[in-house]
Amino acid sequence: MKKTSIYLDPDLDDALARRAADEGLTKAEFIRRTLAGAVQKPRRVKPSVGVFRSTDGLSVRRDIDRMMKGFGED
């Protein structure tokens, strides 16, 4: 493992020690696990594409105000 030194506020240092003790871990191990979780890249879900095909020739760039007529009226 690579050794790294960082400065911590005393309050944060105390809180880390308490949380580590609560979980039965050394402070170093708790910090390692926390950092590993923080840098893990979540799998990004891609949104759906081409779900329908409109037939009225409207463009969301040009005609959004027309499309939004009636919003909130139901």
Next chain:
Amino acid sequence: MTVVLDTNIVVALYDAADPDHALVAGWIATLDEDLVATPMAVAEMDYLVHLRGGEIARDTLWRDLEAGAYVVRWWADALNETLRIARRHPFAGLTDASLVALAGLLRTPRIATVDQHFRSMTTPAGEPFVLLPDDA
């Protein structure tokens, strides 16, 4: 990094006949950042996707939301910040104002939109917006 997400991008992405569909779909395919919207924008997405694409399209939006394809953020001071921005830009409306507030929260000038009104606004930090995919 995150990108603020406007309603119109989802409509262009879902509607294969929209003139911006290919542009938006191509940009989303290469995107490796979270798309983040406010609940106000999600309400507009829900309305427009249902109106234009019907029940199945709306169900797809709900599933995309559920799966985390779009992130939705609202926070303690969101309404006050949204109202403050809306009063400064009355033409924008509450939804756009909420997206400007969100850009402030996320500290990003990057917004996914084809709405050129955002060019006349700045982020709460005073930066001009980068409109995606137009400015990509």
